[in-house]
Amino acid sequence: METYQRVKDNIMILTKPSASFIIGMASVLATIPAFSFSQTVQGWIAPAEVVEKLSKSQPQYNYYEEKVPVYTLPDLLLPAEGKRIVNAEAWNLTRRQEILELFRENVYGRVPETPYNMIFRISGIDNNALEGAATRKEVDIEISSEGLSLTIRLNLFVPNDATEGVPAFLLINNRGTEQADPSRKIKNEFWPAEEIISRGYAAAVFQNSDVDPDNFDDFRNGIHGILDRGERKGDSWGTIAAWAWGASRCMDYLVTDSDIDPARVAVIGHSRGGKTALWAAAEDQRFAMAVSNESGCGGAALARRKFGETVEVINKAFPHWFCRNYIQWGNNEDSMPVDMHMLLALIAPRAVYVTSASEDLWADPRGSYLSLYHSLPVFRLFDSNTELDKRMPPLNTPVSSGNTAYHVRDGVHNLLLKDWNWIMDFADRVLKQ
Numbered sequence: 001m002e003t004y005q006r007v008k009d010n011i012m013i014l015t016k017p018s019a020s021f022i023i024g025m026a027s028v029l030a031t032i033p034a035f036s037f038s039q040t041v042q043g044w045i046a047p048a049e050v051v052e053k054l055s056k057s058q059p060q061y062n063y064y065e066e067k068v069p070v071y072t073l074p075d076l077l078l079p080a081e082g083k084r085i086v087n088a089e090a091w092n093l094t095r096r097q098e099i100l101e102l103f104r105e106n107v108y109g110r111v112p113e114t115p116y117n118m119i120f121r122i123s124g125i126d127n128n129a130l131e132g133a134a135t136r137k138e139v140d141i142e143i144s145s146e147g148l149s150l151t152i153r154l155n156l157f158v159p160n161d162a163t164e165g166v167p168a169f170l171l172i173n174n175r176g177t178e179q180a181d182p183s184r185k186i187k188n189e190f191w192p193a194e195e196i197i198s199r200g201y202a203a204a205v206f207q208n209s210d211v212d213p214d215n216f217d218d219f220r221n222g223i224h225g226i227l228d229r230g231e232r233k234g235d236s237w238g239t240i241a242a243w244a245w246g247a248s249r250c251m252d253y254l255v256t257d258s259d260i261d262p263a264r265v266a267v268i269g270h271s272r273g274g275k276t277a278l279w280a281a282a283e284d285q286r287f288a289m290a291v292s293n294e295s296g297c298g299g300a301a302l303a304r305r306k307f308g309e310t311v312e313v314i315n316k317a318f319p320h321w322f323c324r325n326y327i328q329w330g331n332n333e334d335s336m337p338v339d340m341h342m343l344l345a346l347i348a349p350r351a352v353y354v355t356s357a358s359e360d361l362w363a364d365p366r367g368s369y370l371s372l373y374h375s376l377p378v379f380r381l382f383d384s385n386t387e388l389d390k391r392m393p394p395l396n397t398p399v400s401s402g403n404t405a406y407h408v409r410d411g412v413h414n415l416l417l418k419d420w421n422w423i424m425d426f427a428d429r430v431l432k433q
């Protein structure tokens with residue numbers, strides 16, 4: 001893998017070669033087997049000017065491929081005890097549960113077992129939304145326990161021309177409400193409800209802050225303030241686990257709505273929302289697909305690469321996102337019993353789509369792709385034809401195999417219509433056929 005990365009680095013610099021550099025490179029390339037060059041030029045490499053710019057402005061973080069440490073990933077198919085997993089049945093029965101527990105214990109934390117009541121209230125229905133193309137429903141999901149309560153507002157558009165329950169995208173909105181405005185006065189590519197409807201999907205969204213505000217207050221506000229009991233422990237749930245739990249409460253509603261096909265609901269999120277979408281699908285197998293848009297550290301990106309944002313950095317900046325036990329893995333990634341390929345594997349055999357953006361090196365595009373690549377042994381237990389190239393696909397070129405997909409889009413950290421269109425192309429294949 002190291003040789004492979006260095007080959008890529010060489011080619012990366014060649015995008016703007018100086019004369020002396022070309023001469024220098026000639027001797028380097030002479031040592032590379034002939035097939036490497038043609039293979040390498042096809043795949044994505046981080047733009048040299050972005051690497052330089054970020055490395056200058058943030059010298060404390062690594063943006064150089066050649067500085068990625070040599071690492072060994074935990075073996076997905078080797079349980080703590082017993083024999084190597086060789087089939088889907090054994091994976092589901094033993095190893096999947098073992099890895100899920102490791103993520104609860106070491107990364108996101110455990111949902112408390114506190115009982116609660118849940119009520120769905122349809123607060124509004126507009127049968128003539130989106131110029132008649134959809135019905136809009138405002139659903140309030142009220143959660144209460146021992147006199148305390150909160151409400152998650154689920155906004156939902158369902159296509160009016162459907163004759164049966166449709167597949168749906170549930171977006172975890174971690175940005176301002178204007179990015180996913182259900183009144184459609186403000187339209188934003190972050191939640192292109194019109195396009196989602198026109199392609200035959202329901203478009204659902206909730207605000208992550210309805211479940212738990214995105215700030216550190218020692219876990220007093222949001223759902224923590226309602227369900228947490230007693231002292232916090234090392235594996236008590238953090239805010240990402242709370243948001244994922246909120247996605248599952250939305251799913252609780254969606255399975256009751258006959259306009260939706262409950263077997264074809266995708267959960268999608270961007271960045272911190274992408275981390276959440278992956279964990280939601282790992283915890284809740286009712287989600288048929290998870291989309292991680294540029295989720296980076298604590299999401300799709302391999303922690304052991306220490307590229308861009310790291311475990312240590314994310315815990316300092318966002319002390320409420322993960323469980324306390326996660327802190328110990330900062331600068332100690334090699335000892336962590338999991339890495340993020342194992343999170344993606346927890347979603348198998350359901351569909352998973354991982355995305356990156358070419359200028360978003362903070363979220364480590366290559367580490368995200370490699371994570372997907374290294375999760376494939378589990379997807380192959382279910383569909384032996386699932387195969388991706390170890391080289392990244394070129395820019396703006398989605399690749400998919402079986403129930404896995406990836407793209408790296410040009411540009412900066414965001415969820416755009418371009419991303420959605422490729423994601424829906426994949427969903428057309430895996431959720432509609």
Ligand code: GTR
Nearest residue numbers: 270271272273296297309314
């Ligand atoms: C960043 C954070 C990332 C990512 C991002 C976002 O500040 O370091 O892990 O989650 O925020 O959510 O936009």
